[in-house]
Amino acid sequence: MEAQPSYLPLLRRIVNAECNAEQYLSAWASATPRADVRQVIATVALREGEHTKAFQKRIGELGFDVSIEEAPQTAGRVAIAGATDLTDREKFEKLGLGTPPDTSAPDRWADYFADTSIDIGTGELLGRFISEERDSVRLLAGCYAALCAEEGGPSDSGPMDRIERLLEQLVARLDDAVPVPAASSSTTEAEFRAALRRDGFDDEIRITNYDAGVPGAELHAHEFSARLLVLDGVFILRTEGEPLVLHAGECCNVDAGMRHSESTGDAPARVLAGLKHHC
Ligand SMILES: [Fe+2]
């Protein structure tokens, strides 16, 4: 039996993330009535599916196997993506997709080649994968921007349009069950990090220091899911429901598309976040 390459867990995480993303993107491509949206979503879905197969194949060539498990959020994301009573723009927003690449944040794939033991075949595959993933982010952002422009997006509409849109969103949300994250206590930081790896989170870990008295910006959503562990102090996650007050050693999940903002009370906080991207 070959010695297990240090990058095998990364390859297995890619297989699982790509397979789960393909499921909801395929459901969306089948459901959309618009040919232009279908063209973009189907292209990205095909890439996700091909990445699943290509990395499964590579793992096999290296002498190992990989099991695919459905992520807990996938069924909900497939339901949103395949819904016939949501517009494509609403699907982008509920799924937390379509955000242009944030050039001020660290590139989420930048660390993939930090492991200098990666073999030539796997390196070649990873290079193509990363380039296609970055292009998929651009394709989705372009599609979402075009839909916003058609409907009158936030950047080119007046304040009354914006208020009207916010009221519509509020009424729509009153009909929905608002998902409120629940706090749970964690044991140690090492165990928390091990659970992130086990549950398919990316290798990117962020540690953020918050000053005391951070009021919390406007509610916003991310295209990635996050799992937070408070390392020190008290961190307050504001949501559309009750704020969640987390003390050192407590953790919670913030799913992609969930509206929230980060704040603190009288004390500063240090928070570790694991991220999981969905396409
Ligand atoms: Fe946030």
Ligand SMILES: [Fe+2]
């Ligand atoms: Fe992907």
